[in-house]
Amino acid sequence: MGTYIPHTEDEIASMLAFLGLSSIDQLFAEVPEALKLQRGLELADGAGEPDVLAHLDAYANRNQARTDRLLCFAGGGAYDHEIPSVTKALAGRSEFVTSYTPYQPEVAQGVLQAVFEFQTMIARLFGLPVANASLYDGASATVEAVNLGVAASGRNTVWVSEGIHPHWRQMLATCAAGTGHRLRTIKLVDGVTVWPESDMPVDDRPGVVLVGYPNYLGCLEDVPAARAICNETGAMLVVATDPVSLGVLKSPGEWGADVVVGEGQLFGTTLGFGGPYLGLFACAQSHVRRLPGRLVGETVDLDGRRAYVTTLRAREQDIRREKATSNVCTNQTLMAVTAAIQMAWLGTSGLAELALRCARATRYTRDALLAIDGVEPYATAPVFREFAVRTPLAADTVVERMADAGFLAGIPLGRQFDQGEEGLLIAVTERRTRDEIDAYVTAFAKAVA
Amino acid sequence: MGTYIPHTEDEIASMLAFLGLSSIDQLFAEVPEALKLQRGLELADGAGEPDVLAHLDAYANRNQARTDRLLCFAGGGAYDHEIPSVTKALAGRSEFVTSYTPYQPEVAQGVLQAVFEFQTMIARLFGLPVANASLYDGASATVEAVNLGVAASGRNTVWVSEGIHPHWRQMLATCAAGTGHRLRTIKLVDGVTVWPESDMPVDDRPGVVLVGYPNYLGCLEDVPAARAICNETGAMLVVATDPVSLGVLKSPGEWGADVVVGEGQLFGTTLGFGGPYLGLFACAQSHVRRLPGRLVGETVDLDGRRAYVTTLRAREQDIRREKATSNVCTNQTLMAVTAAIQMAWLGTSGLAELALRCARATRYTRDALLAIDGVEPYATAPVFREFAVRTPLAADTVVERMADAGFLAGIPLGRQFDQGEEGLLIAVTERRTRDEIDAYVTAFAKAVA
Amino acid sequence: MTGSNDLHGPAAPGGKATSAPLLGRDAEPTIFELSYPGRQAWSFRTTGVPELELEDLIPAGHARSEPVPLAEVSERDLVAHFTRLSHRQFSVDLGGYPLGSCTMKYNPKVCDAVAALPGLAGVHPAAPASLTQGWLGLMVEVEETLCEITGMAAATLQPAAGASGELTGLLLMRAWHDAQGAPRHKVIIPDSAHGTNPASVTLGGYEVVTVPSDARGCVDMEALDSVLDEDVAGIMLTNPNTLGLFEEDIAAIAAAVHKVGGLLYYDGANLNAILGVVRPGDMGFDIVHMNLHKTFATPHGGGGPGAGPVAVSERLVPFLPGPRPQRVVDSADGADVYRWHTPERSIGRMHSWHGNTLVLARALAYILVNGGDGLQKVAQIAVLNANWIRQRLSGTYDVPFDRQCMHEVVLSSRNLKQAHGVRALDIAKRLLEEGFHSPTVYFPLIVEEALMIEPTETESPQTLEALAVALELIANEANELPTGSMAEAPRNTPVRRVDEARAARTLIPTFDARAGN
């Protein structure tokens, strides 16, 4: 039996004796006998680490869609960006990995300061003064942002652009069953949201307006239009963004967002089939007491030395309980620390360069794909670093065929956006070389022929 | 241009100005112009890390004989043993990796204590009271041992058993050109050394007797016989051992060795095409002032706290210069730390179990191979965890054929040991499963058919 | 010629290491203070992609005028900075971490290797099932394993942590009652419950009804009876509860709640105590979340990530979030076939993708190493360790509930507070000086000056002994040294007591909010 338990049989016996017990089962004397499991768990007996590793590697080998087998052209909030050795080495340091929430700041300055730096970077990136220490992922950050917006505006009607990631919209809907928020999906037309007129009965006015920038199809929305609605209606503007794009795009904060959310996987976290990822969240100063999740602040210690500590804790569930701004407790700190390291590695110039390179590769790929007979733009609105095309046959089929040629071709859009099954969402990161793209385009032409 | 230099152009300019220089070339004003390289180095310009990694991975992909492609049945001092994640994680801690020789013990207790523990473990394993902090590899440890033996005995005739690793014997010969040691190779007969009579002219008497236990062919030598010669002639007994075998075999120290050496790769270091490995070295107390290399000792600090420091430094080259016991400076400390971790992971019971498992797998494989028509024992002396066979065709050819079947079949013995090209040395570690061995044997039968 | 050529310029020295506790006690500069304009660490692949200008790539008006000021550091300074920060951080890998309710057990390194397997780490979550059979199979094995451990019928692996699992469970409850055509409005929780429970109840759209604990630290049955009615959607319980005590009346509670049509929710934070001994499903629970980062040893990452799968009984399966991985072909030779499937009446989705999948893989590795037999031993030794601590310290600290505990024990230092003004907080800080992380303090709320100690099964008897000796020493000091001396602790740490009030009063949530920036 593999085990991480140090106790030897003699030690167990001695400890039981100290407790006045004669068998280990007596420790569970207070558990009603009738409830106890009368058999062993029907699981295999413990195995050695090498066997277990082999077992899991066998699963790994059944995944065809691994980046070392299929070149990745899929995105949709999960991107195949460069993760340098230095990020892996630092983020993997066991002090960051095997600690928990910094309840004792005196021995947790490492995580606290790293998170403080993370918060600063996200605030700068999003163009807002306060960012939290992380939420679970893009979807949950969006849910929290809407909750904040409803609380701040006092109105629970939420206008959700169809350009928000469909999974995030699903999670909004799922959670709205509990909160009672009234969600109204606002359609995309040719890639961008067409907002309703806002001169409507007060009751129908939105409390929150939620838009993507860039949106799920990679298109650049008209954020000022959304801001204008908010100005008229008193709604809170929540923008869901692609953080890498902000290397060159104006920040949502600058566009007037009250809350900005995003998925932070792209800062140094592996694709990992979707988790653990990193929910990013920033807001205006006025909302800080409604902020969900942990927040690290700077202060001093007894000797006046600079120190960091989690702060405004009175918002949180362990103190405020049913009146807390959110229920989040365990979050994604390690991914936040990873992102801080990755963003420091990128730095001011690297982030701009990264965004630019993605945009160039995207443009190059898009132009080449659209030159293929039968491949049409899915939307004509300007895109930045991701785009969708319409293929002559079902996108699912294209993806299957492209896999045989060595590519993960993109994400089929399915029957969303009131369209057929021919939509394919394609992301091209800075890691794709011209040769790889050319090969992709050639294979694509064959796949759709 | 990729670079790890922090300086910006403005900083360089400001520093030059401080030095009263107007160009960076002036820093090299004292280098005669005529000698300077008048062109740039004819190397490619700097590349980004991802490109470089890809370049090296291309080499890696051209190595067919990697353990993830060919199951390893080769040994000869380099073994495919289990290296658990925990050893890799701990030995990879950057404090161990990016420090140097502990010249300032106050800030080097980590490495010092780890090496102290390493020394203790090697001393226990080899059955001698003192072990050093590492030498380069098995071959260099053997050279150093012979040097010590010659100095201690005052006689420079060295009897070298043919059962010592052939590469180590080559290095002995290479170095003997400098030291003038007179090496005499003592032949193996059926796998074990047959020592000459020792009643010979005083001048021919050995100062050092060097034997392998187990030897290169995996056979168990009669160490007491070698010890008896030493007793008669006053020679020093040096034993080169397979450290894993000592999990169940008597230690060379117990057999009466004055110096014991070995290759320590098998304690947690990857095969890595042969380096960096780990030269192990232990000796009797009486030889401690002749010990080559670094030695860590326990002491106390100013406050009486237990502390460690490199000691008996007066033996070493930086102090004793041309009279030093050895010229070694940079050694293989990281591998020693790795070995300490790996030996602690194995522990008392694990090492014994490891040795036993190797022996079982070896026996199982050997029996099955010898049942193949035309496969003969290379020697009949008892082996412990490695053995040689004679194949019906050149062993090189067997290795090539076995590679196509997915195995690194072993090490061809070539024309050594006065034999033909049909000898193949085979090692079977605890990592080989019965299924793998069965497949190997089946393929072997085909390869030699 | 000598003289000064002050190169500090705007930046702090990246190579000065006085913030590493090995050398000193200085503050570590922020990465922003280490920044120097023009320095860089990044490099990307050479791609050969045509280098269009930004103007040609995005419409006018969208481009930012200045790059985002992140940091400008060399790789060397980047490494030094975060390595020094890591030296300013306690962790399980450094020593005992008896932080109650958090199950800070040892995190096996083999699980890191699992999470780094290219065939797991390198998979895009939107790749179709046909190309990700390994991941689907792994997830099915996780689900089946968790169901066997909890005694439930099926599970969703989406929730990213316990709290997310709670909300998922409450939404399942709601969907169930809605499906019965009779929405309800109240959820009962004991006063000892963790804060996430009431917070989740609110987010689930329910009203919190709190029931008090009785003298044995369990749900007061009479009080429970008095609040149970047909408007009660369910009850959330932790068992063993946050006092580390087993709710012996669980069968009666289950019967009573079920009788009014309510559902039982199991907060699995304390599952470590009962692995292989008793299962939530067998106690009558309908919905169970697990915290894989607690019970199944996935590392806590300085605050996360975790994973909070939710398992349910048969009748709730149709409501589970989707899509869920499902085995379609069960083949003997390991080539099972899997697909995604969304339950008919699914409440929807609780994660951007499929859950914290790499955490699931780690947890599976941990479970497989332990095996069914090993998991039971985990529970046994976790409980043994906690009881040993309880017994050993019962003359030194108050033991509010004098019963056998399960995997953790809640002590109280009210005796020391009353006699000497020494608070639980002081003890927590003083214990850092003795080489241990502090226990959880002031929780559960119903115990005054609570010290909640969860040793976990991976701490050896020798470590327990040292912990007990340290806590005895501290109690002795409280009794003997002048009041206030304890308030000096910790003395050896890189920073001393941190001014939390000031942090909240003058909020500095970013470097830019610091006065002078």
Next chain:
Amino acid sequence: MTGSNDLHGPAAPGGKATSAPLLGRDAEPTIFELSYPGRQAWSFRTTGVPELELEDLIPAGHARSEPVPLAEVSERDLVAHFTRLSHRQFSVDLGGYPLGSCTMKYNPKVCDAVAALPGLAGVHPAAPASLTQGWLGLMVEVEETLCEITGMAAATLQPAAGASGELTGLLLMRAWHDAQGAPRHKVIIPDSAHGTNPASVTLGGYEVVTVPSDARGCVDMEALDSVLDEDVAGIMLTNPNTLGLFEEDIAAIAAAVHKVGGLLYYDGANLNAILGVVRPGDMGFDIVHMNLHKTFATPHGGGGPGAGPVAVSERLVPFLPGPRPQRVVDSADGADVYRWHTPERSIGRMHSWHGNTLVLARALAYILVNGGDGLQKVAQIAVLNANWIRQRLSGTYDVPFDRQCMHEVVLSSRNLKQAHGVRALDIAKRLLEEGFHSPTVYFPLIVEEALMIEPTETESPQTLEALAVALELIANEANELPTGSMAEAPRNTPVRRVDEARAARTLIPTFDARAGN
């Protein structure tokens, strides 16, 4: 019932972390003290191999009677022990390490990734060339690159470190002279030479002849002339030499040595100073070793491993150790073919296998990232940094040789010793308190109270400034504080000044030698 159940037994508590400088200053118990009989961490594959008994596997008399007592610890305690030890260790990753002659530059993390590539790390060294074409190709690229950098014709990659390279070089020298039919007996080294040089000369079977340095810190040409004769096999030089000074007369030295038929050996420890600026081959050297762990940034590993390839001029190629990797087919499409080849008159072998191959791979990665252009910049900035330090501190410390230095500067604190009794050692210890590793002290031997400072090019101007400020502060303290106060340093480190004399007097080289064990 309370009371004691002392569980320490024979073992120290693995979970107590007061030895981590984060928390305390206690000694860390040895792994042996953490051991408890019966505990274990290991696990192996399940193999299904028949389980014969040991008696059936080895002949009677060979079996040991007791297992080797290594340690008996849980994985948890194993991890805690070595993690705490790592916190007691300074390293480049923590801060500046201006240890002269050792070139403690930043070690890029990408090189760790290279060394971990399964296709490099997982290759058995005895596998035939046909199955290891990648490794042979890599080694050929390393050799060609090093030859271009040094201006030599070919190289052996076998030597495991500089000292091994030196011995290799001396054996080559010997083989050369032997081949000329005229063995020689003396090798000249300057008095500033590193200790490995004379030690290697002895092992090479030569007599050491030392020449003094002149007033400019270079080889005294007259003294050299007076010892040069036909019995001189050659001369070993470091250039820049260990004083950090360039031997300007190198051309004349080379001519003089060559004139008597001697060979010139280049100790490449200081190669970092001249990369892309001037090449040993062009200076007239016949044999050149390189320390890849210095110049090419492979990590020093707490004392090793390194790699010490030796490059030679055309006439020495036939004597190189073998086998050597060689390109047989040069193809445009990257599918070159390689084989092993042993030079006709090879001196033999200097390594168990092919050299410290994974170190070679790391060095190649470093070289490729820098490129030809980048390597020259490395030298330029290394020299710039050293000169800046020299200039900045020249009023504070003695500068024995008032000239431009190369990549390192040797200062002397004899002024402080004479005036206040403060030794170089004290300054070294005091500097630890300021957040830097100490320089090399008391070397080279010809400088009194030597402080040998090699900043390397990877330390920023800000770090240099801080280092200079610290060294100024220390000098000021020496001038102002009472004599002896410096002897207190370091005060913050996990141990204070270590009693080296006692360690040598009462030798305790193992745990078992400790009194009481």
